[in-house]
Amino acid sequence: MSADTRPEELGVSDLGEMDEPAFSRLAERHRRELHVHCYRMLGSFEDAEDTVQETFLRAWRRRETFEGRSTLRAWLYRIATNACLDLLAKSRPKPATGGEVPWLQPYPDRLLDELPAGDADEPETVAVARETVELAYLVAVQHLAPRPRAALILRDVLGWPAKNVAELLGDSVNSVNSALQRARAGMREHLPAERQDWTGGDEDAATRALVRRYTDASVATDIDGLAALLREDVRCSMPPTPGLYVGRDAVVKDWVESGFERMKGLRPVLTGVNRQPAVAFYLWQQREGAYLPLTIDVLRITGGTITEIITFHDDRFPRLGLPDSLPADGTE
Incomplete structure (x- = not known):
C-alpha cells in the first residue's frame, strides 16, 4: 500500500468511520517523515x-473534517505544520540570531534511514532531502521567522x-511568493558559501580518513594535529551552551583555555548524525571503572578540511542509540 493511501482504499468512505486503532495504524505510517518535517521547522528532536504527537x-x-480532496499524507502535513507554528508562537516568538541555535539537537542517521526511499530517477530530490537535514541547513532555517520558514x-x-x-x-499566493523570496535570501545569508560543494552522498575514502585523523588527534589531545585539519574559517559551537567560535585561531584558543590538552582517557565511537560524520567521545571514570559519555562532535567536511564542528552534550547519547558506557577493555 502506498504512503499516500486514501481512506477509500481501506474500504471506508471517510476517516470518521474508522475506530481509533485503525486510524492510528494509518497515521503511524507517516510518523517518521512528519517527525523530520517538524524537526526542520523546530530544530529540536524532542x-x-x-509536535507529532500533537498532530496525531x-x-x-x-478526522471527520477530512474531505478526501487531498491525500491523508498531505492532510497530516497541514496539521503538523500548523502545530509547529503554534508551538513557535508560544515558546519561540523570535527566530535565532547571530549564527547560534541554542535549542538545536542532533538527529540520528539510523532514524533517518526509516524515511521513504527517494526516487532513484530523481537524484536532485534525493540530494535535497539529504542536504536539508544537515545541521548547517537546520541552523540557517532557524534564523527565519516562522511563516516564511514554513513557506520555504x-x-x-x-x-x-x-x-x-x-x-x-x-495567505494569498502573492504573499507566499514574497515570503518565499525573503526566506531564500535569508538562507543565502546564513548558509555556508560553499553549500554546493558539500560532501553529500556516501562518505568517500578521503572523508573517512579525515574523520579517523580527527578522532586519533582528539584521543591523543593533540591540538596542533587537530588544528591542521581545520579550515581557516572553521566554525565551532556547543548548543545549548552559548558561544560561537569562528576561525581556526579562535577555535584553537578556546580548546587551549578549556584545558583540552589535559583531558586524558578518551575513547571514541564513530556514528552518523544528520547525514554527517560524527564522533561520540567517552571519558574514563575510575570510580565507575568504565568510559562514560562525554560529548558528540558532528563534523562538516568540505574540500578535504573540517569547516564546522557542532558539539552536543552527553544527554544526547540515548537519543542517538549510543551505549551508556564502554568497559575498560573497549568492548560494548
Whole structure:
C-alpha cells in the first residue's frame, strides 16, 4: 500500500468511520517523515516528537473534517505544520540570531534511514532531502521567522505548489511568493558559501580518513594535529551552551583555555548524525571503572578540511542509540 493511501482504499468512505486503532495504524505510517518535517521547522528532536504527537491527536479529533480532496499524507502535513507554528508562537516568538541555535539537537542517521526511499530517477530530490537535514541547513532555517520558514520548507523541500501553501497559511499566493523570496535570501545569508560543494552522498575514502585523523588527534589531545585539519574559517559551537567560535585561531584558543590538552582517557565511537560524520567521545571514570559519555562532535567536511564542528552534550547519547558506557577493555 502506498504512503499516500486514501481512506477509500481501506474500504471506508471517510476517516470518521474508522475506530481509533485503525486510524492510528494509518497515521503511524507517516510518523517518521512528519517527525523530520517538524524537526526542520523546530530544530529540536524532542520538540518534534511532542509536535507529532500533537498532530496525531488533532488529526484524530478532526478526522471527520477530512474531505478526501487531498491525500491523508498531505492532510497530516497541514496539521503538523500548523502545530509547529503554534508551538513557535508560544515558546519561540523570535527566530535565532547571530549564527547560534541554542535549542538545536542532533538527529540520528539510523532514524533517518526509516524515511521513504527517494526516487532513484530523481537524484536532485534525493540530494535535497539529504542536504536539508544537515545541521548547517537546520541552523540557517532557524534564523527565519516562522511563516516564511514554513513557506520555504513546504515549497523548496516538499515541493508543494504555492497555491497549497497559501491555503495552509491563510495567505494569498502573492504573499507566499514574497515570503518565499525573503526566506531564500535569508538562507543565502546564513548558509555556508560553499553549500554546493558539500560532501553529500556516501562518505568517500578521503572523508573517512579525515574523520579517523580527527578522532586519533582528539584521543591523543593533540591540538596542533587537530588544528591542521581545520579550515581557516572553521566554525565551532556547543548548543545549548552559548558561544560561537569562528576561525581556526579562535577555535584553537578556546580548546587551549578549556584545558583540552589535559583531558586524558578518551575513547571514541564513530556514528552518523544528520547525514554527517560524527564522533561520540567517552571519558574514563575510575570510580565507575568504565568510559562514560562525554560529548558528540558532528563534523562538516568540505574540500578535504573540517569547516564546522557542532558539539552536543552527553544527554544526547540515548537519543542517538549510543551505549551508556564502554568497559575498560573497549568492548560494548
